[in-house]
Amino acid sequence: MRQADPVMTADLEPSDDLLLPRLRLGEEAAFRILVRRYHVRLVAIARGAHLTREAAEEAVQEAWIAVMRNIAGFEARSSLRTWLTGIVLNIARKASVSARRTATFAELTPRHDEDEGSGFDADAFLADGHWREAPWHWSEIDLERGLAGRQVWQAVEAAIAALPPDEAAVIRHRDIEGFGPRETEELLGLGEARQRVLLDRARLKIRRVFEALTRDAARA
Amino acid sequence: MRCREAAEQAGAFVDAEVSGRVRWRIRLHLATCRNCRRFVRQIALTRDALGRLPPPPLDAAREDELVAALREASR
Numbered sequence: 001m002r003q004a005d006p007v008m009t010a011d012l013e014p015s016d017d018l019l020l021p022r023l024r025l026g027e028e029a030a031f032r033i034l035v036r037r038y039h040v041r042l043v044a045i046a047r048g049a050h051l052t053r054e055a056a057e058e059a060v061q062e063a064w065i066a067v068m069r070n071i072a073g074f075e076a077r078s079s080l081r082t083w084l085t086g087i088v089l090n091i092a093r094k095a096s097v098s099a100r101r102t103a104t105f106a107e108l109t110p111r112h113d114e115d116e117g118s119g120f121d122a123d124a125f126l127a128d129g130h131w132r133e134a135p136w137h138w139s140e141i142d143l144e145r146g147l148a149g150r151q152v153w154q155a156v157e158a159a160i161a162a163l164p165p166d167e168a169a170v171i172r173h174r175d176i177e178g179f180g181p182r183e184t185e186e187l188l189g190l191g192e193a194r195q196r197v198l199l200d201r202a203r204l205k206i207r208r209v210f211e212a213l214t215r216d217a218a219r220a
Numbered sequence: 221m222r223c224r225e226a227a228e229q230a231g232a233f234v235d236a237e238v239s240g241r242v243r244w245r246i247r248l249h250l251a252t253c254r255n256c257r258r259f260v261r262q263i264a265l266t267r268d269a270l271g272r273l274p275p276p277p278l279d280a281a282r283e284d285e286l287v288a289a290l291r292e293a294s295r
């Protein structure tokens with residue numbers, strides 16, 4: 001049974017740092033806060049390792065148990081969130097490998113992460129280096145209007161699912177989760193230069209998604 | 221600097237991952253090019269909007285299930 005807990009109202013939620021000593025003492029309410037704060041995000045991260053929704057849920061549940069068992073030994077050399085994400089990725093990758101052992105050939109055919117260069121259309125620029133067509137004008141206000149009242153998370157999740165896996169992983173870690181280049185390298189094993197290329201390509205595509213949303217909102 | 225180069229460096233520019241010299245050259249280009257100003261701003265807006273996305277709330281029943289699993293595992 002859940003009770004309304006004044007500590008859990010949005011503004012008063014304790015930071016991860018404040019939760020840490022309570023987690024070390026095994027306080028259930030502290031775990032509940034952490035679960036509520038990160039579970040949905042972590043499932044999205046696990047799905048990025050080619051897991052179905054159910055398998056991702058299972059992997060993250062397993063990760064929570066590992067977290068709880070190991071929290072006493074957590075040395076806070078990285079943030080709690082980075083540590084948590086690393087555990088989820090490890091478990092998800094292992095689950096993904098064993099799922100693949102039983103997968104059919106069609107399921108095994110890798111999605112191509114072909115090198116698309118910078119990600120701009122070949123004819124985006126004229127021979128003299130100028131834009132062929134001016135970028136369509138939209139501003140922060142247009143974007144807010146475009147995103148308002150929609151299930152934006154779901155729309156963005158769908159757009160990210162359509163990206164090549166490396167691009168999806170990098171934009172999720174860098175932009176959605178807000179990890180820096182070094183944490184992202186630690187988690188994904190991709191160097192900063194490679195992250196840059198993948199992130200730029202992914203942002204170009206998500207920018208188009210946002211642009212379409214603002215266009216729709218402008219028409220409505 | 222041409223638009224193509226400015227646009228290709230836009231991501232590194234908004235993430236402050238370009239050298240001081242390149243930063244200066246991009247700034248100079250942006251001062252005279254409205255198209256690139258637009259584009260660079262949109263890349264920054266895209267990044268910032270992604271960082272502010274609120275994930276859907278965790279289903280209450282699932283939350284209870286996870287807490288119960290944790291309780292079980294800690295016995």
Ligand SMILES: [Zn+2]
Pocket residue numbers: 222223224226249253254255256257
């Ligand atoms: Zn320009």
